[in-house]
Amino acid sequence: xxxxxxxxxxxxxxxxxxxxxxxxxxxxxxVDIAFxxxxxxxxxxIDPANLAKASKTxxxxxxxxxxxxxxxxxxxxxxxxxDDWNIYGDEADKxxxxxxxxxxxxxxxxxxxxxxxxxxxxxxxxxxxADLLAMACxxxxxxxxxxxxxxxxxxxxxxxxxxxxxxxFEMEVWRSFLPHVWAMLQLGNQELVIxxxxxxx
Amino acid sequence: MLMIHCPHCEETLPELEFAYAGEAHIDRPVKPSDLSxxxxxxxxxxxxxxxxxxFERWRHVHGCxxxxxxxxxxxxxxxxxxxxxxxxxxxxxxxxELAR
Ligand SMILES: [Zn+2]
Numbered sequence: 001x002x003x004x005x006x007x008x009x010x011x012x013x014x015x016x017x018x019x020x021x022x023x024x025x026x027x028x029x030x031v032d033i034a035f036x037x038x039x040x041x042x043x044x045x046i047d048p049a050n051l052a053k054a055s056k057t058x059x060x061x062x063x064x065x066x067x068x069x070x071x072x073x074x075x076x077x078x079x080x081x082x083d084d085w086n087i088y089g090d091e092a093d094k095x096x097x098x099x100x101x102x103x104x105x106x107x108x109x110x111x112x113x114x115x116x117x118x119x120x121x122x123x124x125x126x127x128x129x130a131d132l133l134a135m136a137c138x139x140x141x142x143x144x145x146x147x148x149x150x151x152x153x154x155x156x157x158x159x160x161x162x163x164x165x166x167x168x169f170e171m172e173v174w175r176s177f178l179p180h181v182w183a184m185l186q187l188g189n190q191e192l193v194i195x196x197x198x199x200x201x
Numbered sequence: 202m203l204m205i206h207c208p209h210c211e212e213t214l215p216e217l218e219f220a221y222a223g224e225a226h227i228d229r230p231v232k233p234s235d236l237s238x239x240x241x242x243x244x245x246x247x248x249x250x251x252x253x254x255x256f257e258r259w260r261h262v263h264g265c266x267x268x269x270x271x272x273x274x275x276x277x278x279x280x281x282x283x284x285x286x287x288x289x290x291x292x293x294x295x296x297x298e299l300a301r
Pocket of ligand 1: 207210211264265266
């Protein structure tokens with residue numbers, strides 16, 4: 001676990017929040033909830049007409065349509081809006097990505113913002129992951145195709161969701177909202193346990 | 202919950218992802234300094250506030266984050282249509298057709 005993630009969890013433990021590390025160890029449910037490794041994360045705004053240039057610079061075909069998601073090796077990209085993308089790479093590649101886009105600037109005006117530290121990524125795995133998300137997400141996630149992603153809400157907090165498969169979602173949450181979202185996910189996971197017990201009874 | 206069609210996402214999605222953003226089709230004056238105080242007041246504050254069909258802006262703030270326009274009936278809360286900003290407002294005939 002990298003330093004930034006453990007700092008956030010330590011903070012939650014210090015304030016006595018249920019998302020503190022002790023509470024995490026205590027809670028087990030049908031959905032595996034874990035932090036993904038930190039990464040280099042940028043928000044890219046560029047004229048869609050110049051997207052091919054950005055793809056060449058980034059070394060990955062950046063998807064053109066909303067919800068589009070592409071991943072190849074250490075690089076991935078998610079289309080959030082008509083001219084709005086998040087692009088991801090290994091943490092060690094951060095400076096190289098920023099430099100490559102700086103070089104592109106003369107040819108294609110754009111904005112590339114480093115948001116690596118703004119949000120953390122959570123992995124959600126299990127057969128009941130859709131049930132867990134449906135507890136607090138207003139969007140019908142069965143309509144979101146496998147291999148795509150979207151911005152949406154989770155219990156009134158703005159999050160990003162990527163649907164890797166029907167049983168594997170990735171959720172990105174801004175750091176300041178993380179204690180709340182993490183606690184909600186744990187609570188929901190516990191409710192799934194209760195459902196299971198009640199169904200057996 | 203209201204379901205709103207986003208013309209950028211081309212999906213009909215829950216109201217919670219959207220934010221209302223006031224009346225649509227109000228052009229900002231090109232040269233505000235040429236306006237009288239009354240004209241500037243009208244631009245800033247005076248709105249049509251109709252009972253019935255209202256042309257208004259919405260933003261898909263927790264989705265694609267784009268602004269767009271909508272025609273909503275302020276009595277029934279029914280959305281007749283939504284369309285991208287910059288497009289002309291639907292004609293009366295088109296709206297009659299949509300309201301049927
Ligand atoms: Zn949208």
